[in-house]
Amino acid sequence: MNILPGNTVGIDLGTTYSTIAQLNTDGVPVALQNSEQRTITPSVVLLGEDGKVIVGPSPERMAIENPKNIIEAIKRQMGNKDFFVVYQGKRLTPEFISALILKKLKQDAEAALKATGGGVAGDGTVVNAVITVPYYFNDVRRKATQDAGKIAGLNVIDIINEPTAATLAYAWSKGELGRKDLASKEKTIMVYDLGGGTFDATVVRYTPTNFRVLATDGDVMLGGLDWTRRVVDHVAEQFQRKHKEDPREDPESLMMLTLDCEQAKRDLSGKSQTPINISYHGKNLTVSISRQDFERITGDLMQRTRDTAELVMQQAGVDKGELDAVVLVGGSTYMPVVETMLTEVTGVAPTRDVSPEEAVAQGAAIHAAILEARQTGGDSRLAQAVISRLRSVATTDVNSHSLGIKITDPANKTRKINHIMIPKNTAVPHKVTQKFVTNSANQTRVHLCVLEGDASDPDACTTIGDFRITGLPANLPAGSPVEVTYAYDKNGRIEVSGRELTGKTEASIEIDRAAGLTNDNVDAFESLATEYQVE
Structure with missing residues (x-):
């Protein structure tokens, strides 16, 4: 894909949160702030009655809206041709809904860049993007992600795997990436990526100029959402036992309970115990949940990630104690049990040398800058020394599905x-x-x-x-x-x-992410996206 004039960015299109980043003129990957002055944007879409679309609405706003108008975790539906949402008489696909999130990221990034000098391109416009996907996304899901970018008005120059992006960010944070004087120094790391809705464990072996994935595995239907739902079920069942009513049966009650349980889950990363208040049909209950309770009711979920981590180490031929680092990626890795489990499995204490929420977008921004440096010959405001380092980096991936x-x-x-x-x-x-x-x-x-x-x-x-x-x-x-x-x-x-x-009769076929939306579908959705005001 040719790179067009304008700023080039990296985007982590997440299940629960999304981030956009760029290599600044000093060669530092920086996550760009949204209109709320945060570097992460909730991947939640509120379809307003007036045709206005709000991406990342606050919990307070969600509490007063019809739950039927709120779309969450759309990443889990990417590539699902049977999923759609009817809005204003139109059938919106996962690609289109994801494009609304990307459009919000693009708008906010352009505002942030213009406020600070226009970015590397100097004009503030965001044109080119590298978008990340879980390693375990199949071809159909990758094509859907690419289509979402185009619908949002982005020139998608590559789709990169999240663990690869995180590894680039980690090596950059260590001052190693592109350092030819360190080229013979080899490291083997595990990237443990537990996000809001997907999970990957990947073993990568790299030198400063070459990155090679040894093994990867994961689950596109496993993430922090599942931990939250366990808490929802736990407290709802206690309410049901006492009051003979189930607060999960009402969409508004379920949404409020989910928001409260999500916050409780986060609180338990720093506290040993937290209360959850439930109010339904005039009846109330306060359930106190301890970290021990939380880890018990979600133990099988954590075991699934442990099994995967052990499997990829085995497939990579890496024994306990042989990894140079275990890199934590994804907001769900803040759960203390994650560090405990990984230390037991790998024999290495996990590191937070990169931001779990920003590392993937930062790595995508580095990859985007590498592609740009190779194609444009350094025609940007990036320092020439940085461009030289970027050009020397090569990556080798593996196929995640047979x-x-x-x-x-x-x-x-x-x-x-x-x-x-x-x-x-x-x-x-x-x-x-x-x-x-x-x-x-x-x-x-x-x-x-x-x-x-x-x-x-x-x-x-x-x-x-x-x-x-x-x-x-x-x-x-x-x-x-x-x-x-x-x-x-x-x-x-x-x-x-x-x-x-x-x-000697023969035939062939080339499969280039051909499933999913047709070019005509993408063009039609791209036109439709311009009709919606996204905030």
Whole structure:
């Protein structure tokens, strides 16, 4: 993607909070303040009755609004073609709702830059953006994120994985990034990223000029929201036992209870105990919850992150005590139990050398500056010494989901299985060729179905593309060879080709985040976004 004139930023589009950052003229990644003078913006959208959209409304404002007009955790729906919200007679997709959040970030960042001299480009306009996603986002979710950026009026120059961004920010904070004089000094770190709605654990090995992901795993449906919901259920059940009514049944009551439990969860990071007051239908109850209670009722959630952390260490070939650092990312890492658990698992006390809420956006800003320095030749107000350091940095990622092909099970001809061609955690770019055979005599075509996922059952995987080799030779016997090649490049593009070796007939498909919205859909939503006043 070409970089256009204007400021280039990095954006952490989070489930519960989002942040936008830029490398300033001194080469320091800085999170930009919003109109409320904060560096984090709640990823909450309030669709007003008058057509006015408020992004990040205060709890007080949310308390007086119809809960049906409040959209939270939209990141969990990214790429879900069946999810939509009807507003003013229009069906709004997750991409469009996310674009409203991005539009707010863009507006506020431009105001902040203009107030301080216009940013690196000097004119204050935000044009280009690198947007982050969880490592475990599949191709469909990544495409949806890219579309959201375009709808918001951004030139999305790259989608980068959150742990990679956090690693860039960590190395920069240590004064290591781009230092050719330190190029042989290698470190291995774990990035433990527990945000509001998603979770990743990633092991990265890096020198100041080269970053290589060794292993990653995670869950796009696990985050601080789930801890909060456990507290909601805990106190609601106590209220129900006493008053025989459930405050979760009323949307307004549930929203207020959720806000109170969210605050209680945060309070327990610094206190051993906190009260939660519930009022419903004129009845009241105060429930006192201790940190011990909180950790007990959410213990299985924490265990899931522990299992993942242990798994990626095993896959990376790293034993306890061998990591150079464990980097905490995401607001949910402030829970004290996170540090205790990670110290037990890794043998290393986690570090807060980067801001858990800002590190991902700062790393995205660094990555954006690297791309800009390579393309523009340093045509900005960045110091030349900084530009030189940026140009020397290279990253190597891995694919977070296996890529496979649907074939007939050799052991059971009546069923189909997912045959994995490129296993997850394979360094990209990667290319592999394997031979298969036709199923029956006189086949006239071969259907190749490209799957994303690790399950053996194709129905448990995501179909990301399919194509056919047609015009096979007449009288082709069963068992005739077919050669299939999978190529996965560093930009996330997947090319699959098939070749029937008897008649030399071949076909191919390139998968470039092709699922989700069409170009026409994106253009229509981009036009619609200009109609809404976002605050």
